[in-house]
Amino acid sequence: MGKTASHITDELEYDVVIIGAGLLGLSSADSLISRGLSVCVTDIKSAPMEGVSFCNSGMLHPSQASPWLQLGFSEAQRLSVGKDVLSLATRSVELITKRAKDLGLAQCGRAKGCLQIFPDTDSWAAAAQRCDQLGISNQRRPAGALFGDKPALFYADDRSGNAYDYGLALAEDIASRGADIVMGQGAAPWIVDGRVIGVRLGNRDIRARHTVLAAGPQSERLAARAGINLPMKRAAGWAVNYRKPVDLDLPDYPVMEAGQCSALSVFGDTLRLSGSIGQDSADPLIKIWTAIAPQLMDALGAPIAEPWSAIRPVSVTGKPYIGRSALPGLWVNTGHGHMGWTLCAGSGELLAEMIVDGKSDVRFSVPAQAD
Numbered sequence: 001m002g003k004t005a006s007h008i009t010d011e012l013e014y015d016v017v018i019i020g021a022g023l024l025g026l027s028s029a030d031s032l033i034s035r036g037l038s039v040c041v042t043d044i045k046s047a048p049m050e051g052v053s054f055c056n057s058g059m060l061h062p063s064q065a066s067p068w069l070q071l072g073f074s075e076a077q078r079l080s081v082g083k084d085v086l087s088l089a090t091r092s093v094e095l096i097t098k099r100a101k102d103l104g105l106a107q108c109g110r111a112k113g114c115l116q117i118f119p120d121t122d123s124w125a126a127a128a129q130r131c132d133q134l135g136i137s138n139q140r141r142p143a144g145a146l147f148g149d150k151p152a153l154f155y156a157d158d159r160s161g162n163a164y165d166y167g168l169a170l171a172e173d174i175a176s177r178g179a180d181i182v183m184g185q186g187a188a189p190w191i192v193d194g195r196v197i198g199v200r201l202g203n204r205d206i207r208a209r210h211t212v213l214a215a216g217p218q219s220e221r222l223a224a225r226a227g228i229n230l231p232m233k234r235a236a237g238w239a240v241n242y243r244k245p246v247d248l249d250l251p252d253y254p255v256m257e258a259g260q261c262s263a264l265s266v267f268g269d270t271l272r273l274s275g276s277i278g279q280d281s282a283d284p285l286i287k288i289w290t291a292i293a294p295q296l297m298d299a300l301g302a303p304i305a306e307p308w309s310a311i312r313p314v315s316v317t318g319k320p321y322i323g324r325s326a327l328p329g330l331w332v333n334t335g336h337g338h339m340g341w342t343l344c345a346g347s348g349e350l351l352a353e354m355i356v357d358g359k360s361d362v363r364f365s366v367p368a369q370a371d
């Protein structure tokens with residue numbers, strides 16, 4: 001896939017070099033290549049999709065466009081942010097569904113909806129009201145016997161799919177369309193005379209007309225080193241994978257629970273519990289699902305791998321940062337928080353429209369001042 005760093009000479013130049021081969025970097029590359037630009041994607045890991053994008057809950061959920069309550073946004077902010085994110089999410093899910101079909105991923109973008117369970121009727125009613133205000137389709141109904149018939153909302157327009165499979169297929173596809181993917185080396189913006197002219201890797205530099213920072217939770221630190229303010233909140237999440245029990249009738253859509261912002265999803269033979277917010281271990285995640293669905297948890301054997309965790313890149317505005325930074329030559333596509341899978345293709349498209357067509361969209365603007 002792509003080329004290794006040693007096969008690329010210093011003279012090679014690109015229209016765009018991207019820092020980060022996660023969902024956002026790869027989707028940006030995809031849209032830029034479709035518009036005829038030459039692209040190089042770099043990542044510090046040895047393979048694409050090994051950052052936050054590696055093991056998520058797989059929900060394509062425009063229904064969750066509002067920032068999480070736990071992140072400290074007021075109700076008015078949640079509505080206003082929710083409106084902007086919802087419109088990008090709706091477009092994005094449309095693009096992902098089409099792209100997944102092109103990539104031969106039949107199970108990706110499944111139109112089965114998502115269910116969300118609430119700890120009490122007050123939070124349930126508040127969420128239903130917010131959905132109504134935003135125009136998000138929601139059916140009020142009990143969660144079903146397996147989940148203690150707790151109050152729940154069913155979002156029929158949500159979809160789901162394995163983000164990791166999608167990202168790997170996308171990486172292969174963009175490489176086959178001419179992108180170079182340089183793995184295994186940390187990159188930093190290469191600044192000359194107050195302008196970013198590409199990236200600096202450990203053993204060489206790559207020149208490009210435009211540089212895109214899509215380094216997930218590491219974006220804030222990399223931006224700060226370049227004198228750019230890209231403030232993020234930290235929101236750790238966990239994932240624990242089990243073999244799917246064969247003798248239980250599980251719903252064929254993901255099930256979220258609102259109390260700890262976690263979800264139960266099935267990917268083939270694997271059942272994944274994932275999410276939670278800011279916890280030091282996977283224990284609270286297991287505990288909450290044991291309280292909600294004891295019969296299900298009894299039927300699970302031991303996890304099939306060690307618990308996995310990552311820090312979500314959460315912008316302080318609750319909306320992703322997409323666009324031009326204060327430093328000439330440097331663009332940003334990050335800060336998608338709990339919505340990065342849902343928003344990836346729409347964000348990639350928007351960034352490409354900005355770079356290629358000069359489009360601007362103040363809803364997702366990057367903080368203006370350099371430190």
Ligand SMILES: Cc1cc2nc3c(=O)[nH]c(=O)nc-3n(C[C@H](O)[C@H](O)[C@H](O)COP(=O)(O)OP(=O)(O)OC[C@H]3O[C@@H](n4cnc5c(N)ncnc54)[C@H](O)[C@@H]3O)c2cc1C
Nearest residue numbers: 020022024044051052053057059187216237339340341342
């Ligand atoms: C438990 C969990 C469940 C989730 N569930 C969902 C869900 O159901 N639906 C949804 O929409 N979203 C979900 N999300 C959110 C979503 O997964 C993230 O928003 C998304 O993966 C972020 O993608 P990214 O490309 O910004 O970051 P990443 O995937 O982290 O990609 C950034 C890449 O940059 C690389 N990098 C960092 N520093 C450097 C450097 N100096 N040089 C080169 N490369 C560098 C990293 O190695 C990484 O590969 C979930 C997140 C978590 C943690």
